[in-house]
Amino acid sequence: MTATDTDERPGIAAAVVVREGCVLLVRRRVGEGELVWQFPAGEVEGGESETEAAVREAWEETGVVVRVVRGLGERVHPKTGRRMSYTACEVVSGEAYVADAEELAEVVWCGVGDVDSYVPYGLYGPVREYLDRAAATS
Template identity: 40%
Template sequence: MIVVTKWTGRTAAALQDALHETNEGFAELLGAAPRTVAGWHSNPDLVPRSEMQQALATIYERASEHVRRRFSLLSRPPEQPTQAQALRVAIAVVLRGDQVLLVCRRGDDALSWQFPAGMCKPGAAVASVAVQETHAETGVHCSVREELGTRVHPKTGVLASYVLCDYLAGEATNRDTVENTDVTWVPLAALTRFIPADRIFPPILSALEAA
């Protein structure tokens, strides 16, 4: 048997439903007005007065096993909708002197040059994902210098988090031939010939100008 330590409008209404009573019939059992019972349905968080708490407890204790089972099912808290985890991508802007690392992606209708990127699983650190995915895609080892911020990507609609990285070692090669067709180092001065300036996250442009 469920032990109810404090009756609320929600549990009182659940007991009424378990008994298959109308508002008038349940009110008569409790010695209350029908509007009191109706109020429990409209305000599930309402806590009835102490004398009503006792009356509800007495009715529940005297109820049959079948009624108690129905009450057990009906009085469960409503399930909260699962909140979808926002899709997040970690994007690495890797510098080697006056060059930046780019990959050429296979798109639905065309090829496009982009910075190395990878999907972040829930709980994964953006910086770690950026470093790992850069190596997985290009064979380049890098370290994170600073995080540049996050935005909703205007083309894909996912959360895009950008990190500025420094080259450490490794030859740039296409290690993900399913997603990419090429990998290359591009001079900073020529970057906007590969990616239009209006598609580049403004903090990236500021960081590259400073570099």
């Protein structure tokens, strides 16, 4: 991506955490336009890869330790204009809770088939495909 594709702010890394047919979603205290529920996510810090940032954000926001399954791709988010990367993750340990009460209001394990009721504006294609495969194997 070039600087003309998005603004100059650091990219956002999202952790797509799936466990037993459910996906981990967070609700931010301050909404970002239509974005109410979303994957644990935050800015990539200096010297950090997108996958490292996704793992860190899952821990910082929800208290869940995750490991990378694989990268799912990146795009400029159509609602925020921010560069986004998505990383599929699996739970290593911990139970999800609001670990960052300043940023988050709520966390939920949502059935993969119910994601659209939480994220009605649609998912990035490769994320949708990953979740559909996860639902089929659970």
